[in-house]
Amino acid sequence: MIKLERLSKIFPEAERPAVEELSLEVDQGDICVFVGPSGCGKTTVLKMINRLIEPTAGNIFIEEENIAGTDPVLLRRKIGYVIQQIGLFPHRTVFENIALVPRLLHWSHQAIEERVQVLLNLIGLDPQEVYYKYPGQLSGGEMQRIGVARALAADPPIMLMDEPFGAVDPIIRHHLQEEFLRIQQEMKKTIIFVTHDINEAVKMGDRIAIMNQGRLVQYGEPADILARPGSRFVAEILGDDRTMKLLELVRVETLMTPLDKCSEKQSGGFQDAELQAGRESVQNGYSWLETQKPLKAALEIMMRNNLDQVAVCREDNVVGILGWKDITSYISNLERGGRL
Amino acid sequence: MSLERLLEALLVRSGPHALEHLRLVSLALGCALAIAFPLGVLFTRERFRSLGLKAMALLNTGQAIPPLAVIAIFLPFWGLGFRPAVTALVLYSLLPIARNTMAGLGGVPSEVKEAARGMGLNGWDVFWQVELPLSVPVIMSGVKTSAVLTVGTATLAALVGGGGMGRVIFAGIDMFWPEFIIAGTMVIGVIAIVFDRLLSLLEIFLVPSHLR
Numbered sequence: 211m212i213k214l215e216r217l218s219k220i221f222p223e224a225e226r227p228a229v230e231e232l233s234l235e236v237d238q239g240d241i242c243v244f245v246g247p248s249g250c251g252k253t254t255v256l257k258m259i260n261r262l263i264e265p266t267a268g269n270i271f272i273e274e275e276n277i278a279g280t281d282p283v284l285l286r287r288k289i290g291y292v293i294q295q296i297g298l299f300p301h302r303t304v305f306e307n308i309a310l311v312p313r314l315l316h317w318s319h320q321a322i323e324e325r326v327q328v329l330l331n332l333i334g335l336d337p338q339e340v341y342y343k344y345p346g347q348l349s350g351g352e353m354q355r356i357g358v359a360r361a362l363a364a365d366p367p368i369m370l371m372d373e374p375f376g377a378v379d380p381i382i383r384h385h386l387q388e389e390f391l392r393i394q395q396e397m398k399k400t401i402i403f404v405t406h407d408i409n410e411a412v413k414m415g416d417r418i419a420i421m422n423q424g425r426l427v428q429y430g431e432p433a434d435i436l437a438r439p440g441s442r443f444v445a446e447i448l449g450d451d452r453t454m455k456l457l458e459l460v461r462v463e464t465l466m467t468p469l470d471k472c473s474e475k476q477s478g479g480f481q482d483a484e485l486q487a488g489r490e491s492v493q494n495g496y497s498w499l500e501t502q503k504p505l506k507a508a509l510e511i512m513m514r515n516n517l518d519q520v521a522v523c524r525e526d527n528v529v530g531i532l533g534w535k536d537i538t539s540y541i542s543n544l545e546r547g548g549r550l
Numbered sequence: 551m552s553l554e555r556l557l558e559a560l561l562v563r564s565g566p567h568a569l570e571h572l573r574l575v576s577l578a579l580g581c582a583l584a585i586a587f588p589l590g591v592l593f594t595r596e597r598f599r600s601l602g603l604k605a606m607a608l609l610n611t612g613q614a615i616p617p618l619a620v621i622a623i624f625l626p627f628w629g630l631g632f633r634p635a636v637t638a639l640v641l642y643s644l645l646p647i648a649r650n651t652m653a654g655l656g657g658v659p660s661e662v663k664e665a666a667r668g669m670g671l672n673g674w675d676v677f678w679q680v681e682l683p684l685s686v687p688v689i690m691s692g693v694k695t696s697a698v699l700t701v702g703t704a705t706l707a708a709l710v711g712g713g714g715m716g717r718v719i720f721a722g723i724d725m726f727w728p729e730f731i732i733a734g735t736m737v738i739g740v741i742a743i744v745f746d747r748l749l750s751l752l753e754i755f756l757v758p759s760h761l762r
Contacts, residue, residue, distance in 0.1 A: 260668055286667070293665060298665070
């Protein structure tokens with residue numbers, strides 16, 4: 211767990227504090243995304259956590275330990291750090307770059323070799339191919355992956371990521387985000403993630419911290435913030451399509467009416483026999499989608515086929531029905547402050 | 551022009567003076583490196599950066615003073631001989647080394663340094679493992695520039711009794727023997743090339759393989 215307590219940073223000769231009285235807590239295994247316009251202080255917060263910047267006032271606790279009392283160099287070896295410009299050592303091979311922190315921690319050579327192999331496989335690069343390459347011989351996406359692998363090398367419980375996917379093109383970025391979320395599902399690291407891209411924040415974050423001019427203006431789960439922005443500033447950051455963003459976060463299975471609870475009328479569009487027969491028959495006459503898909507995908511299908519409900523399938527069986535009304539009432543309910 | 555005199559100058563007269571010349575240059579270069587490199591490192595540290603700019607301005611101005619004048623400056627204090635000659639040469643060869651050390655260290659990408667610190671390298675490790683290896687090519691080119699410059703300038707050492715190939719050349723000027731001037735110049739040229747080649751060899755050992 212990471213706890214920030216009334217954290218402030220005032221740079222000499224600055225007009226206003228870079229960070230002002232910021233307090234929040236990040237739970238173990240969560241991704242907390244700091245988002246805000248440039249100059250809002252989000253990177254400063256990040257760098258105070260590994261003490262690249264020392265706070266002017268306030269405290270930071272990692273696992274109940276105040277980091278002000280720790281050796282910054284040793285502290286940093288226990289915190290993974292990924293930055294937008296990556297900062298791989300151009301004179302070292304991929305192997306040596308990833309081996310950096312394990313070497314500092316005096317791991318055995320064999321342990322380091324094994325760890326690098328595991329990491330390269332994890333990030334989807336072929337160890338045979340990249341092992342002895344230099345950063346200059348890699349593509350931007352590959353370098354970014356190596357940067358993540360280097361930060362993960364000594365298996366730190368905490369990761370700090372400063373716009374880690376900001377320097378690659380949108381297609382690669384999307385790919386890296388998906389990949390990272392997949393890895394995170396297994397790793398369960400506590401991650402502080404900084405971005406200026408609200409879409410990235412919504413996608414990556416278990417929690418989102420919205421900052422403006424050094425202050426924390428709203429902190430919460432993405433769905434809560436999207437449904438109930440606390441101020442005009444937050445609403446502006448979220449954009450005109452915040453409801454659509456919300457629809458991307460919620461899976462169809464959470465809103466569907468399970469088949470056994472469907473009334474005759476509700477399932478009217480689908481004949482019983484077809485419902486039971488599963489996906490193939492549905493495919494032939496009706497529209498369907500899988501339980502894991504976001505609500506947005508369900509809307510897409512409804513709009514394209516001019517339907518007001520779709521069948522929801524798990525593996526090859528229809529398990530429920532999702533109607534247009536279910537979605538709209540869910541949203542208005544959320545905005546009124548209710549929970550699912 | 552006589553071939554006989556040219557051969558005499560090259561084979562008989564040049565030998566000892568060439569060795570003197572080598573001594574002058576090696577010593578001066580060694581001292582210059584020992585002074586300029588630490589200075590260059592110091593002036594790129596955060597704390598002394600503003601001082602570095604001033605020092606650089608001073609050194610730049612120093613380079614504009616003709617070498618003859620630098621050598622002459624020490625005459626009243628140190629008199630004639632090997633020592634004042636070396637001192638003048640050291641001063642004269644400081645700048646390229648200091649400047650390239652600063653340029654090399656300053657050119658190390660800040661994100662690489664930041665990542666290194668963020669990973670948990672201490673200041674010492676960041677310098678030895680990151681900054682120095684990445685700036686060696688630039689620093690070495692400064693050393694080479696300085697070496698070639700010093701080989702040429704060391705000719706003037708003969709004027710203050712410091713010896714070196716200047717003796718052969720100035721003898722040629724005094725006696726109206728162009729053979730001596732040509733021979734002296736040729737030997738100096740060869741010495742300059744030798745220095746450059748030797749330093750290039752050194753560079754191969756020092757520069758990380760991938761940056762060559």
